[in-house]
Amino acid sequence: MTAEKLLLFNISECSADEYIPVRLTLLNELIGLLRKTNQKEKAFSYTQLALKTVSDAKLEDTEM
Numbered sequence: 001m002t003a004e005k006l007l008l009f010n011i012s013e014c015s016a017d018e019y020i021p022v023r024l025t026l027l028n029e030l031i032g033l034l035r036k037t038n039q040k041e042k043a044f045s046y047t048q049l050a051l052k053t054v055s056d057a058k059l060e061d062t063e064m
Helices: 003-013 017-036 040-056
Strands: none
Touching (some): 017 040
16 A cells, blocks of 8 residues: 555544544645655645635634
């Protein structure tokens, strides 16, 4: 199993609201991997998913 597939599997397992921070962390790692392997279009699409996750969770104006 490739790193990308492993991250995608774990992201799919983190769909419940209680796992939003984990999902965002995994998306961040996936985006970094895709950028490093020059898959910028895929990275962009997962960036959009991360932003949608933040928006859906109403975390836009929060700080960690």
